[in-house]
Amino acid sequence: MDKKIPEKVVSRLTLYHSIVSEYIEKQKETITSPQIAKLLNIDDSQVRKDFKLLNNAGRCRVGYDTKEIKETIETLLRFDKNKDAFIIGAGNLGLALAKYPNFNSYGLNILALFDNDPLKVDMQIADKKIFHLTKLPDLAHRLNVEIAVLTVPKQYAQTVADFLVASNIKYIWNFTPCILETPKNVKVWNESLMASFLQFAFKEIE
């Protein structure tokens, strides 16, 4: 993957991917940049500029070929790269993420959930089993899982993160509102829902 694509472009490419996927479902073979721009409330020229990254894949006189655009984005963003992960914390957020319909098509495979609540252990959510947290080190090792999606309550976030680090987890997608302390070889991606909302409020809400 070309590490030089800016984050904002990666973000827009995934939105374009959603749009062309919907067009394909509706049997539409082409899409134009104004159609995409209108749906995303952005400028037409921005869409065309981003599409240049795709080497004008699928361009034709009446628009872009939806299937080619879809495949080109998937290749560029490496959707085919296998990203097996565990969800840690089977609360509402963990369950919502386990059920989230679109993760798989982007190459993120949630293999199982973990919790320490005996009432939740052994339940199935969207074909995924909930295991007791104590099983994690062994399962992470056997299944070669290095990605954890952390959705535990705030007060346990650091303790559980320490446990993940000790279990050889290398990447933590952190949904807790805590800043985690981890060794340098463990990468943390803070999913700050509030930060995202504040950007919205900041830009748009009067």
Place this chain on the structure above:
Amino acid sequence: MDKKIPEKVVSRLTLYHSIVSEYIEKQKETITSPQIAKLLNIDDSQVRKDFKLLNNAGRCRVGYDTKEIKETIETLLRFDKNKDAFIIGAGNLGLALAKYPNFNSYGLNILALFDNDPLKVDMQIADKKIFHLTKLPDLAHRLNVEIAVLTVPKQYAQTVADFLVASNIKYIWNFTPCILETPKNVKVWNESLMASFLQFAFKEIE
């Protein structure tokens, strides 16, 4: 609010805010830029650059004054501005967001949830009542709510969005993986969890 602050900076400022809030809870009066940089795995100079936006608030010889930094960020990002909102869809994601501990301190007040499932209607989640969706237009009008957090299943996303628009909702924070079609005067903020993960995978996962 200064509309010129880039989104990435807004995002980092909210992370700094979390960190100084934790420091204040731990009775620490000062914080240094290397301490913050280390926690976020970013460069020290980045933190100092961002802090210049705060007009060097709270700077002292041993670091920054945590309380002053916190207040300055709150003023700059207008946390005091009242942002009343409804959550639409009382599934796992809607419930998770209703319980999310930190929304209030950022000025986002979730007043109620809405669903069309009779089994959920009238339940209470984190002191918030779940109403039937048909009550929304009247409540939005009476409470002057213009912000909706959309967490309904994918297949209902557009229909419910149309209903929100007809109910005078002006801002939709869209957690569904759908691109919504709305009139120009309604602003949609697409919360693409997958886009966020792909940025992580793209930047960090080997």
